[in-house]
Amino acid sequence: MSLRAITNVDVFDGTNTLSNQAIILQGDEIIDVLPLDQATLPEVVIDGKGALATAGFIDIQLNGCGGVLLNTDIRKATLDTMNATNLRHGTTQYLPTFITSREEPMKAVVGMVADIANPAAEGILGLHLEGPFISKAKKGAHQEDCIRELDEATARYLADNAAHISVITLAPENTSQSVIDILTDAGITVSLGHTNSTYDECAEKNGLTMATHLYNAMTPLGSREPGTVGYIFDQKPHAGIIVDGIHSSYASVRIAHQQLGDKLFMVTDAVNPAGTDMTEYDMAGTKAYVTDGKCHYADGTIAGAAITMIEGVKNLINHVGVSKEEALRLASLYPAKALGIDDHYGKIAKGYKANITLLSDALTVTSVFQMGTEHNYS
DSSP states (O other), X not given: OOEEEEEEEEEEOSSOEEEEEEEEEETTEEEEEEEGGGOXXXXXXXXXXXXXXXXXXXXXXXXXXTTEETXXXXXXXXXXXXXXXXXXXXXXXXXEEEESOOHHHHHHHHHHHHTOSXXXXXXXXXXXXXXXXXXXXXXXXXXXXXXXXXXXXXXXXXXXXXXXXXXXXXXXGGSOHHHHHHHHHTTOEEEEOSBOOOHHHHHTOSOEEEESSTTTTBOOXXXXXXXXXXXXXXXXXXXXXXXXXXXSOHHXXXXXXXXXXXXXXXXXXXXXXXXXXXXXXXXXXXXXXXXXXXXXXXXXXXXXXXXXXXHXXXXXXXXXXXXXXXXXXXXXXXXXXXXXXXXXXXXXXXXXXXXXXXXXXXXXXEEEEETTEEEEOO
16 A cells, blocks of 8 residues: 655644654555654655644534434435535544434434444444433433333343444433443443433442533532532543533633543534534424524524534634643544544554644644545645
């Protein structure tokens, strides 16, 4: 397989920013990163035109974007549109997220992903099933009549399909330890979310290594009842957070970052309008609207988000006040850590997958490499 080099770039490798580097690629792998003046360049050279090269963004919670929603249209074409939209906004890997539904559609989406020959080449790191094993009291935009408890037979079906399922969001107060164990023993990450649990109800369950959209659809931190938020701040599982200034105030994001450090990662929780100028959309059968960036039902209930990862990075820098380097880690390295794949994803380094986003000084996406395949937007 022939070598290629990306030159004329500064490289943020996940720790430091290195000036005037060459990134040597072979197939879908980075085989070296070194100063340009020390590199022996291969025949194929790609001019980065002075961009900043960073690890491609990883979105662990993405329901839809580019005008499509996975729950509404369970087809490979939907994932193709989501991936194409992601790439334009710097995201090279994601978990297609399927929210609460009846059993038949849930199994259909698992089967559809299972039929993809090489999902990683199309950015897919497995499904995120957000529900239906959640709390009705904290259902948010989820369909109440589809919410149910996770029984052993369903847990074993999910475990049998663990190759296609990365994360399952559930309410721990409604889920037995035995079925949580079935999921975690199969290698599925169990994330607490859409939960009405107390601190103690979270603490009595083992295997809750992630939390879904921190602050949203969970019990808040209180003085006498720490709630789910208090449990997360105290026990520090990995936690996703939406940085659109709507789901959580920027001050709340800053406080979470102070508490959780590298356990906090950014997600979009995006739906159809993300990456478009849509003002109305179909949220899995219910009409929804976009008003001043807020995705909502007619009654005001928040129904997903319209943000992209690069917009979230800018918000982290401009409104939360983290450094550019830390914002990029929240979008790439920290989600990779949360999924336990940071040995091959989330950094630009020898031996890592060739998932690279090139950014201008203004943080616009100029080019993206997904598993070594180039997509140019300049």
